[in-house]
Amino acid sequence: MKADDISPQGASPVASADLSAVTIVVCASCRDETGSDAHPRAGAMLAADAKAAAAGDVRVATVECLGNCKRRLSAALLRDGCWSYVFGDLTPASGADLLVGAKLFAASTDGLIPWRGRPDSLKRGLVARIPPPDMLKDIA
Amino acid sequence: MKADDISPQGASPVASADLSAVTIVVCASCRDETGSDAHPRAGAMLAADAKAAAAGDVRVATVECLGNCKRRLSAALLRDGCWSYVFGDLTPASGADLLVGAKLFAASTDGLIPWRGRPDSLKRGLVARIPPPDMLKDIA
Numbered sequence: 001m002k003a004d005d006i007s008p009q010g011a012s013p014v015a016s017a018d019l020s021a022v023t024i025v026v027c028a029s030c031r032d033e034t035g036s037d038a039h040p041r042a043g044a045m046l047a048a049d050a051k052a053a054a055a056g057d058v059r060v061a062t063v064e065c066l067g068n069c070k071r072r073l074s075a076a077l078l079r080d081g082c083w084s085y086v087f088g089d090l091t092p093a094s095g096a097d098l099l100v101g102a103k104l105f106a107a108s109t110d111g112l113i114p115w116r117g118r119p120d121s122l123k124r125g126l127v128a129r130i131p132p133p134d135m136l137k138d139i140a
Numbered sequence: 141m142k143a144d145d146i147s148p149q150g151a152s153p154v155a156s157a158d159l160s161a162v163t164i165v166v167c168a169s170c171r172d173e174t175g176s177d178a179h180p181r182a183g184a185m186l187a188a189d190a191k192a193a194a195a196g197d198v199r200v201a202t203v204e205c206l207g208n209c210k211r212r213l214s215a216a217l218l219r220d221g222c223w224s225y226v227f228g229d230l231t232p233a234s235g236a237d238l239l240v241g242a243k244l245f246a247a248s249t250d251g252l253i254p255w256r257g258r259p260d261s262l263k264r265g266l267v268a269r270i271p272p273p274d275m276l277k278d279i280a
Contacts, residue, residue: 136201
């Protein structure tokens, strides 16, 4: 997938209209591995890193807590009408990985983030995914 | 909260219109603690247990995988326009706990499942929560 990410013009292969449907959500209150209360928090640093990586192409937002404190530094990838993903075990420098994930998500046609092409951090770090209501199966 | 759950008539204090907005989503492919491939899977048993506990008051649906395999038997609680929750470390008999959580969620006025009144399994078992898009803070 990596080769597909680079067009001859160096532009993203994903239309900006698609990218606008994806949001990177970073838990800004997450601490680093020492558990320090120092500011800026590791989560706030990751949020800033993701914002810089996104360069305005993808929305980056923060939230106070994703409830994933056992897996430390956390972020979510959301796309309207698609599955929602939570990742943990990130670092303050995982912004570029989140952007790669966001672009894969934007190009997806089945509502899922493809496994192939995902940065390792978004494979090993998967914490949970939640389906959109219209992909659920009711019990007979 | 427990006392509030029982009205003089024994009926739920939560209007059925509210309950209908909540969905219990069970990962039907989750294995038990032995990792056995035997069917029915522990997840399917939990789905049936939740369905019986809900008694038609709350929608119960299944999904193939919530991506939470490290925390075993998993379920999600969803409500339109609210936070989405994923829980792990459940048992095939956690259906009643999920129903209590669903009722708390239905009665919530801030989009969150209140901590007070939650069964222990929905406190200790919290894996992640994802905010609805309109509750996100954009980075300045």
